[in-house]
Amino acid sequence: MNKQFSLAYLTVLGCPPDEMIEIAARAGYDFVSLRPIYMGLPGEPNYSLSDNPDLMKKTKKALSDTGVKLLDIELARIYDGLDPKRYLPAMESAAELGGRHVLSSIWTDDRNFAIESFAELCDLAKPLGLTVELEFVPIASVSTLAGVLDVLHTVKRDNAGVMLDMHHFHRSQDKVEDLDAVPREWFRFLHLCDAPAEIPTSKEEMTHILREARLYVGEGGIDVASIVNRIPEIPCSIELPNTQRSKELGYAEFARQCLVTAKEYFAKHPREEQDTLDKKKLVEV
Incomplete structure (x- = not known):
């Protein structure tokens, strides 16, 4: 099976959705991963499709004209005081555009609130035919694979899953063997990139690389293949x-x-x- 690829928003940060889709088509991507959830970051454009009918129309036309599909939308962050219904308009837009997934991450240390909010997010997404993938981020509250699995096993929602980012997986120092314990159906897409092998000791440097200085795949020190090839074949x-x-x-x-x-x-x-290498290791053991 040939790998399928999506162009994620942060790769072309600031690019409007319709232009991003056209770029993805010309480059040969199968999908795009859009950010119609406005996060209010400094200098961040507001590409909320639910609040901008003209932009929604242009985005829909670009998808139709190019044949590129919408893979997922971001970022449905779970943070203190959040009402998950805030994300419903963006999810409705995603469903209208044929999207498949919603990306989420947890930024509150209140575990009970995080569990309740993530469960509600999944429940809001389900009637729209969307799954919700939880990503662990080294600078967030849920920062490891174990943290994500704790949430997923607790909420018990069949449209919830885990989203692996190569940078985050490496920085969390999780082991590829840990992926074997994750239900296969929880893997639906992943984030692809590379980064230096040395893990920063400061949050500032970690954040800088994470947001502004990732590397082409194969250029850095992350053993990307060992991670990607350990899980089912899913869009990258x-x-x-x-x-x-x-x-x-x-x-x-x-x-x-x-x-x-x-x-x-x-x-x-x-x-x-x-x-073959994995089987050889098992034999040797």
Whole structure:
């Protein structure tokens, strides 16, 4: 099965949805991963589709004209004081555009509130035909695979799953063997990127790399293949923010390079080869 790729919003940070879709189509992506949930960050454009009918119309037309599909929307953060219904308009827009998933992460230390809010988010998404993928982030409250699994096992929602980001998985120092205990159906898409092997000791440096300086797949020190090939074949959303390169190359060429380098990497690290190595290790043990 050929890998499918999505162009994630942070890779072309600030790019309008319709333009992003056209860039993805020209570069050869199968999907886009949009951010119609306005987060109010400094300098962040508001691409809320539910609040902007003209932008919704342009986005729908771009998807129809190009054949690119909407993979997921972001970011349904769980934070103190959140009313999950805040995300309903964005999820309705995603469903109207044929989207499949909603990306979420947890930024509150109140476990009970996090569980209740995430469960409600899943319940709101289900009638729309959407699944909700929980991502662990090294600078967030839920920062490890174990933390995500705790939430998923507690909420017991059949449209909930886990979303692995290569940068975050490496920084959390989780082990690929831990992925074997995760129900296969909980994997629906992943975030693809690379980063230096050395894990920053400061939150500031961690945040800088996470948001502005990730690397092409195969360029850094993360053993991406060992992670990706350990789980089922699912779409890879390339989330690779690199401020310097995107400015130098422009959105279109940077997005193209992200895809080209990812495909080259996986051509050198096929799934069959990884499966053989895993079986050999088992025999040796």
